[in-house]
Amino acid sequence: MAKAYSPGLQIRQRVLxxxxxxLPIPGDVLVKVGDQATSQQIVAQTFMPxxxxxxxxxxxxxxxxxxxxxxxxxxVGDEIHVGDxxxxxxxxxxxxxxxxxAKTAGTIESISHVTGQVILRGAPLPIQVRAYQAGTIKEVIxxxxxxxxxxxxxxxxxxxxxxxxxGTIQFACQDKDEPLIASxxxxxxxxxxxxxxxxxxxxxxxxxxxxxxxxxxxxxMDDEDLKEILGYDLGVAVTGSExxxxxxxxxxxxxxxxxxxxxxxxxxxxxxxxxxxxxTTQIRxxxxxxxxxxxxxxxxxxxxxxxxxQEVSLGILDTGVPVRIIRExxxxxxxxxxxxxxxxxxxxxxxxxxVLEVILHTGNKVIVPRANVELIEG
Amino acid sequence: MNSTAEKKLxxxxxxxxxxxxxxxxxxxxxxxxxxxxxxxxxxxxxxxTTVEEPAAxxxxxxxxxxxxxxxxxxxxxxxENGEIIRPAQGDTGCDIYISTSSAGxxxxxxxxxxxxxMSAASAKRAALGAGAIVMDTICSNDKRLPHEQIQxxxxxxxxxxxxxxxxDGGTQKHxxxxxxxxxPAKPQPRFGGTYKMPIxxxxxxxxKELVEEAFDEDVKLTTVANVRPVLEQENxxxxxxxxxxxxxEHVMAHAPGYNKLISxxxxxxxxxxxxxxxxLQTIAERQGINALGVDIGGATTDVFSVFDGxxxxxxxxxxxxSYSISNVCASATLPMILRWVHLEMxxxxxxxxxxxxxxxxxxxxxxxxxxxxxxxxxxxxLRLAYIQxxxxxxxxxxxxxxxxxxxxxxxxxxxxxxxxxxxLNLLVGSGGVLSHAPNMNQTAAMMVxxxxxxxxxxxxxxxxxxxxxxxxxxxxxxxxALQVFERDCLIYLGTCIAxxxxxxxxxxxxxxxxxxxxxxxxxxxxxxxxxLFPLGYDESATVIVEPRRGYDFGAGSGKRMEFxxxxxxxxxxxxxxxxxxxxxxxxxxxxxxxxxWVEEMKLYPDTHLMAQR
Numbered sequence: 001m002a003k004a005y006s007p008g009l010q011i012r013q014r015v016l017x018x019x020x021x022x023l024p025i026p027g028d029v030l031v032k033v034g035d036q037a038t039s040q041q042i043v044a045q046t047f048m049p050x051x052x053x054x055x056x057x058x059x060x061x062x063x064x065x066x067x068x069x070x071x072x073x074x075x076v077g078d079e080i081h082v083g084d085x086x087x088x089x090x091x092x093x094x095x096x097x098x099x100x101x102a103k104t105a106g107t108i109e110s111i112s113h114v115t116g117q118v119i120l121r122g123a124p125l126p127i128q129v130r131a132y133q134a135g136t137i138k139e140v141i142x143x144x145x146x147x148x149x150x151x152x153x154x155x156x157x158x159x160x161x162x163x164x165x166x167g168t169i170q171f172a173c174q175d176k177d178e179p180l181i182a183s184x185x186x187x188x189x190x191x192x193x194x195x196x197x198x199x200x201x202x203x204x205x206x207x208x209x210x211x212x213x214x215x216x217x218x219x220x221m222d223d224e225d226l227k228e229i230l231g232y233d234l235g236v237a238v239t240g241s242e243x244x245x246x247x248x249x250x251x252x253x254x255x256x257x258x259x260x261x262x263x264x265x266x267x268x269x270x271x272x273x274x275x276x277x278x279x280t281t282q283i284r285x286x287x288x289x290x291x292x293x294x295x296x297x298x299x300x301x302x303x304x305x306x307x308x309x310q311e312v313s314l315g316i317l318d319t320g321v322p323v324r325i326i327r328e329x330x331x332x333x334x335x336x337x338x339x340x341x342x343x344x345x346x347x348x349x350x351x352x353x354x355v356l357e358v359i360l361h362t363g364n365k366v367i368v369p370r371a372n373v374e375l376i377e378g
Numbered sequence: 379m380n381s382t383a384e385k386k387l388x389x390x391x392x393x394x395x396x397x398x399x400x401x402x403x404x405x406x407x408x409x410x411x412x413x414x415x416x417x418x419x420x421x422x423x424x425x426x427t428t429v430e431e432p433a434a435x436x437x438x439x440x441x442x443x444x445x446x447x448x449x450x451x452x453x454x455x456x457x458e459n460g461e462i463i464r465p466a467q468g469d470t471g472c473d474i475y476i477s478t479s480s481a482g483x484x485x486x487x488x489x490x491x492x493x494x495x496m497s498a499a500s501a502k503r504a505a506l507g508a509g510a511i512v513m514d515t516i517c518s519n520d521k522r523l524p525h526e527q528i529q530x531x532x533x534x535x536x537x538x539x540x541x542x543x544x545x546d547g548g549t550q551k552h553x554x555x556x557x558x559x560x561x562p563a564k565p566q567p568r569f570g571g572t573y574k575m576p577i578x579x580x581x582x583x584x585x586k587e588l589v590e591e592a593f594d595e596d597v598k599l600t601t602v603a604n605v606r607p608v609l610e611q612e613n614x615x616x617x618x619x620x621x622x623x624x625x626x627e628h629v630m631a632h633a634p635g636y637n638k639l640i641s642x643x644x645x646x647x648x649x650x651x652x653x654x655x656x657x658l659q660t661i662a663e664r665q666g667i668n669a670l671g672v673d674i675g676g677a678t679t680d681v682f683s684v685f686d687g688x689x690x691x692x693x694x695x696x697x698x699x700s701y702s703i704s705n706v707c708a709s710a711t712l713p714m715i716l717r718w719v720h721l722e723m724x725x726x727x728x729x730x731x732x733x734x735x736x737x738x739x740x741x742x743x744x745x746x747x748x749x750x751x752x753x754x755x756x757x758x759x760l761r762l763a764y765i766q767x768x769x770x771x772x773x774x775x776x777x778x779x780x781x782x783x784x785x786x787x788x789x790x791x792x793x794x795x796x797x798x799x800x801x802l803n804l805l806v807g808s809g810g811v812l813s814h815a816p817n818m819n820q821t822a823a824m825m826v827x828x829x830x831x832x833x834x835x836x837x838x839x840x841x842x843x844x845x846x847x848x849x850x851x852x853x854x855x856x857x858x859a860l861q862v863f864e865r866d867c868l869i870y871l872g873t874c875i876a877x878x879x880x881x882x883x884x885x886x887x888x889x890x891x892x893x894x895x896x897x898x899x900x901x902x903x904x905x906x907x908x909x910l911f912p913l914g915y916d917e918s919a920t921v922i923v924e925p926r927r928g929y930d931f932g933a934g935s936g937k938r939m940e941f942x943x944x945x946x947x948x949x950x951x952x953x954x955x956x957x958x959x960x961x962x963x964x965x966x967x968x969x970x971x972x973x974x975w976v977e978e979m980k981l982y983p984d985t986h987l988m989a990q991r
Contacts, residue, residue: 052562054524065551109562114554114588119562159737223729235705236696237736253737254730283701283737327741328731328748349749350816350982353742372741 009156009251009289009324011263011376014296017152019133022145027127029140037131037148039166039276039295044129044145050122053104058116060100061089065116072118078108080120087118132164132276134295151301153270153294155251155263157217160279160290161230162247163240165193167214169271169294173197176264179256180218182207189213193275193292195267198258200248202228209245215277217249217267217292219259220332226254240280240288247279249290252324257332260324262376270294317356317370325358327372334376335360389855396447396455396462396472397847398440399650400427400481400639403676403700403739404810405436407443408847409451409472410862417858419866422842423447426740427481428635435635436481437642462642476854477643478846479636480650480675485509485625486695488536490516490560492543492552497581500605501542503690504580504614506770508621509649510537511678511695516559518552524559531563538575538624539565540617541589544582546607553581557592564596574598576624580605580617600624625649645854651680653849654808655691657863658682660852662689667803670829672760673845674809676700676739679763683771685796690771694763699811700739703755707732710758717961718754718827720972721747746982749816753824756811760828768795799832799957800878800932806868808840819910822871822948823979830959832878833932834921834941837871837948872913872946874953875921879929881905881956887929890952892943894919903954906962908975911952913945921950951979 027046037043057072058065071087074080080102091097106120135150170192172184180196182203190211196204196218202225208216227233229244251259275294282288317323317337325333338357345355345367353369360366395410395417405428409421423446428439441460448455454470457463463471487510491498498517505512513534516527531539539560543553557579565575579589579601586601593599602616640647648656654673662669662684671682679697683690696705707715712725728751735741735752743749772795807813807825815821821839831837844867852859877888885905892899897911897919913919921941923931931939943950955975962968976982 049562049564051525052528054559110558110592112554112558112592115551115558117555117558119558121562222726223733224726226733233704233708234733234736235708236702237704254733255727281737283739326734326738327744329745331734347743348745349743350746351742351749351814352816369742369744372744374738 009158009374009376010154011156011260011266012154013266013269014151014300015154016149017133017154017293018138018147018149019131019135019293020145020147021129021132022141023127023129023143026143029142029144029146031137031140031146033137033140035137037134037137037146039131039134039274041131042128043131043137043148046127047124048127050106050124052109053106053120053122055086055100055102055118055120056116057087057100057111057118061087061098063089063116066113068116068118069111069113072111074108076108076111079106080108081105130164132278133293134274134276151296153266153273153292153296155266155292157249157251157290157292158253159237159239159283160247160249160277160281161226161239161242162215162244162279164276164278164280165214165247166274166276167191167193169193169195169267169273169275171195171268171271173218176219176261177258180204180216185211185213187211193217193277195264195271196259197264199256200250201225205229205246205248213246215247215249215279217251217277219250219252220255220257221248221250223254237281237283240278240282242279247277249277249279249292252332253326255331260334260376262322267292273297317373317375322376323358323373324376325366325368325372326374327368330358330366330368333358333360333366335366337373338365340370389857392473392855392858394453394466394472395851395855395858396444396475397851398443398475398477399653399843399846400429400436400439400477400479401650401675402480402678402698403427405439405443405481406843406847407440407447408842408844409447409453409455410851410858412858416865417861419842419844419862421447421451423450429481433635435638436479437635437638439481440477440639440642464644474644474854475642476645476847476850477639478648478650478653478850479639480509480678485621485649486511486513486534486537487540487621488512488514488516488531488534488565489540490542490556491581492518492556494519496609497542497544497553497606500612500614501540501580501617503612503770504542504605504617505540505621506691506693507614507652507655507689508618508625509652509655509691509693510621510625511693513695516556518556527559528563531560531565535566538578538621540578540580540621542579542581542605542617544585544604545609546583546604548582550582550585550588553585554588554592557589561593561597576600578602578617578620578624580620583607598624622646622648622652645850648850648853650675650846651678651682651691651693653846654680655682655689656849656852657845657859658806659684659689660860661804661806661863661868663687665804668801669804669806670797670802671806671808671845672763672812672825672829673840674699674756674759674763674807674811676810677702679759679809681763681767683767683797685771685798685801688771688796690767690796692763692767692770694766697759697763697766699752699756699759699809700735702736703739703759704732704736706755706759706762709762715751715754715758717968718757718972719750720969720976721750723747723751750982752811753815753820757824757828760824764829768797771795771797799830799835800930802831802833802835804836804838805829805831806838806840806845808843808845810843813840813843817981817983818869818871818947819979820981822874822951823975823981826874826876826951826953827959830876830957831874832876832930832957833939834943835874836944837874837946837951838868839871841867841869870915870944870946872948872950873941873943874951875923875931875941875943876951876953876955876957877923877925877929877931878957879925879935880958881960882928883962886926887954887956888923888925888931890924891922892919892950897950903952905954905956906971907952907954908978909952910948910979911950913943913950915946917945919943919945919950
C-alpha cells in the first residue's frame with residue numbers, strides 16, 4: 001500500500017473549531033443562537049434527580065409490607081423533612097403504636113406494598129455546563145445544550161489528568177528540551193496555565209498544586225511520579241475525574257521526552273492568551289484526547305493566515321507528512337515520512353511488519369513499523 | 379433482531395466470503411474462497427479500528443482492512459461509494475459479508491441477583507456467556523448499603539442490566555426489592571441519551587408483574603425465563619439470547635458507524651467473545667474432549683472452557699495487551715512480570731514503556747528486548763485471566779449434595795471449580811500476542827507458563843486470529859466454517875507433558891521413554907528442567923513417564939503413565955518445573971534457570987534464522 005491510515009494528534013495554529021456542550025440529562029439552555037459566550041459563562045443547566053434513600057418502613061414499625069401503604073402519613077410526591085413521622089402502625093386496639101421518623105429530607109418517590117420499602121429522593125442536584133470555548137453560539141439543541149464555534153489555536157495532548165480548567169498561558173521553561181522542575185514555578189503563576197518543556201517532575205507538579213496553578217502542560221512525565229501524585233497506578237487511560245488540585249497534560253508520552261517543537265512554538269506564540277484546557281482522556285472507543293483551546297483575539301482574526309496549508313488528509317500516512325515515532329528504539333523522535341515499501345519486512349524482534357522510512361530532523365533515516373508512528377496533524 | 383438476520387442465503391451459491399472482526403484496537407478482515415469445491419481462507423488484512431475521532435465510524439476501519447485484503451487478493455471488494463461489492467462477479471466483490479465486533483469496548487453490563495453465589499452468579503454466567511463485560515454485580519448480600527449500590531449503578535453507565543433472583547414459585551420480596559433499587563437510580567446508558575436503558579428480567583416468573591410495576595417508562599424492560607428456575611438447574615439461553623438481541627437493537631446502533639455496519643452485514647453482528655465461544659464449543663463437541671481457549675486482546679482477555687460438556691466463558695475486562703496493559707502491571711506487579719524476562723532491563727524505563735503502550739495502543743515491538751518484555755506481560759495477563767476463569771467456572775453453589783460413606787473424608791463442597799488442568803486435552807491460544815508471535819515456540823511457551831497444563835495437553839493456536847470470524851460464519855454456513863477451521867485456522871504446536879507436584883531443587887522429577895518413527899529418547903528430568911524434542915506436524919510418539927513420589931501425571935503420585943503425544947510446529951515439551959510453577963527466588967538462580975528454559979525452548983533465536991523459517 002502506498003498510503004496507510006494512522007491516527008494522530010492535532011496541532012493547529014488557526015482553525016475553525018466547535019465545541020458541543022451538552023447536559024447529561026435534559027434541562028434549560030440559557031443562551032440563544034448568535035450570542036457571544038465567554039469561556040466560563042454558564043450556557044445550560046439542569047437538575048439531576050437527587051440521591052435516593054430506601055427506608056424499610058415495614059421493619060421499622062413491625063408491620064407486614066402490604067400494610068405499609070395504610071400506615072404511611074405521607075403520600076407519593078410529598079416533601080419530607082428530617083424528623084417528620086413517616087409512618088405509624090395501627091397498634092393493638094389503638095395502643096402500642098410504633099412510628100418511624102425520617103432521617104433524611106426528600107420527596108417520597110415510591111411506597112412498596114411488596115417489600116415495605118419507602119424510597120425517599122433528596123433535593124435535585126444542579127448541573128451546569130460552561131461554554132468552555134469562548135465564541136459564538138452556533139446552534140442550540142433544545143433542552144440539551146449548545147454548539148459554540150470560533151477560530152482558535154487548537155492543540156491535542158496525549159494524556160491528561162483532571163478535567164476542565166481556565167487561565168492565562170505562561171511559560172515556565174524557555175526551551176522544549178528543558179525539564180519542568182519545582183524551582184521554575186513561583187507564586188505569580190497562581191491560576192495560570194503553565195507550559196513546561198520536557199518531563200514535568202513530581203516535585204514540580206506538587207509545587208504547582210501548592211501554588212494553585214490552573215494547569216500544567218509539558219512534554220512528558222515519569223510513571224512513578226504520576227503514581228505518587230494520584231496515589232494509585234493508572235490502569236487504563238480513562239481520566240478526567242481526578243481531583244488533584246490542578247489539570248495535567250503531557251503532549252508526547254511517558255519518560256524524559258521533549259515537547260514537539262511545533263507544539264512548543266505554537267504555545268509560545270500564544271503566551272499571555274486566555275485558554276481553556278481539558279485533561280479528560282479516553283483512549284478507548286469514542287476516544288477523547290486532552291486539549292488546549294485558545295480563541296484567537298480580534299487582531300489575530302484580522303491578520304492573514306500565516307500557517308502554511310498542510311496537504312495532509314486526516315489520518316493518511318504518505319510521503320512527506322510529519323510524524324512522531326511512538327515506540328522504542330526511536331521513541332519520541334520527529335521527522336517526515338520517506339519511502340513506504342509495500343513488502344513486509346522482518347524486524348529485529350523477528351516479527352514481520354509493514355514498515356516506512358522516517359527522515360529525522362537530523363537528516364538520518366530510520367526504518368520503523370508503520371504502526372509505530374503517529375501523524376502530527378495540522 | 380436487525381433486519382439482516384432475515385436474509386436468506388443459499389449456501390451452495392456462496393463462493394466468496396468476506397469476514398471482519400472489529401476489535402478494540404484492530405479491525406481484521408479475511409477472505410474465504412471456494413477452491414476445488416472446498417472453502418479455504420486465502421487472504422487477510424488489518425487496519426486500526428476507527429470508532430474514534432477523526433473517523434468516529436467503525437466502517438472506515440472495515441473499509442481500510444477490506445481494501446488491504448482486496449489489494450493482496452487482486453479482487454476489488456469496495457466500490458466507488460466506499461461500500462462492499464456484492465454479489466461476487468469474476469474478480470470483483472464477495473457473496474456474503476459477516477462481522478463480529480468488540481469495538482467500543484464491547485458490551486458492558488451490570489447484573490443483579492438476590493444472592494451473590496446463586497442467582498447473581500447465574501445472571502453473571504448468562505451475561506458473560508453472551509460476550510459481555512460484567513462491570514459490577516449488585517446483590518442483596520454484597521455488603522454495600524442501598525445508597526451505595528444506587529450510586530454505583532449511576533456511575534457505571536452500563537449498556538444494559540440483567541436482573542435475576544428467586545426460583546420460580548419461590549420468594550418474591552427480595553427480587554422486587556432489587557428492582558426497586560435499580561428503578562430510582564435511573565441508570566443512564568453509555569452511548570447517547572435518546573434511548574432507554576434495556577433491563578432484562580430473568581428471575582422468579584411469579585414476581586414478573588411486581589417487577590414490571592417497579593419500573594417506569596424510563597427503561598425498556600424485557601422479561602425472559604428464569605436463569606435459575608430451580609436451585610439445582612440453570613437455564614441461561616433465554617437471557618443470553620435476549621442480551622444478544624438488545625445488544626444489536628440498542629447498543630451497537632448507538633456506537634459510531636454501527637448502524638451502517640449492521641446494514642452491510644449479511645448476518646447479525648455478534649460480540650467477538652460470543653463468536654469465539656461458539657467455535658470452541660464446536661471443536662470440543664466434535665472431538666469429545668475437554669478444551670480451553672483463550673483470546674488475549676487489547677482491552678480484555680477472554681477465557682473459554684469446555685469440561686465434560688459444560689461450557690464457561692469469562693471476559694476479564696482490563697486485562698489486555700494495549701489499552702489495559704498498565705492494568706496488567708498494576709494487578710500482577712512489575713517483579714512478577716520480570717520473572718519471565720531473561721535480559722537486563724531498567725525498571726523505571728519499563729514502567730514508562732508500559733504507560734506509553736497504554737496511551738498508544740496500536741504500536742508493535744520493534745526490538746527483541748521489546749518483544750521479550752511484551753511477552754512477559756502477556757504471560758501475566760493470561761495467568762490472571764485464567765485465575766478469574768477458574769474461580770468463576772464452578773459447579774452450582776447453594777446446591778445440596780448427596781454424599782456417600784466414601785465421601786466422608788472428601789472436602790468437596792458445592793461451588794468447586796470444574797476446570798481441572800489434569801483433565802485438559804486441548805489448549806488453544808488466540809489473540810495478537812499469541813497468534814502473531816514471530817516464533818511459534820514463543821506462543822507455546824507463553825501458554826505453558828501461564829496455564830501450567832498438567833498431564834498431557836495438546837497445544838494449538840489460532841493461525842491468524844480467525845476464530846471470531848469462523849464463529850459467526852458457523853451461524854450462516856457451518857460447512858464453510860468447519861472446513862476453514864480444520865484446514866487453515868488451527869495450527870497444532872505440539873504436546874506438553876508435565877506432572878503435578880512441587881519443585882524441589884536438585885531432585886529427580888521423572889524418567890521418560892519416548893518412541894516414535896523419528897524420535898526415540900530416554901532420560902531423566904530434574905526439577906526445574908524443560909526439554910523440547912522435535913516431533914513433526916503429522917507425527918506422533920508414545921511417551922512413557924515414571925514419576926517420583928510426590929509427582930502425578932494423572933494416575934496418582936509416583937504412578938507410571940503412557941501417553942500418545944501429537945506433534946506440531948514446536949514439538950514435544952517435557953516440563954519438570956513443578957505445578958504450581960515456581961521460579962527460584964534468588965536472582966542469580968532465577969536468571970540461570972530462565973535462560974536455560976529460553977535456550978531449550980529456542981525462544982529467541984537470531985532474527986535471520988527466524989526469517990528463514
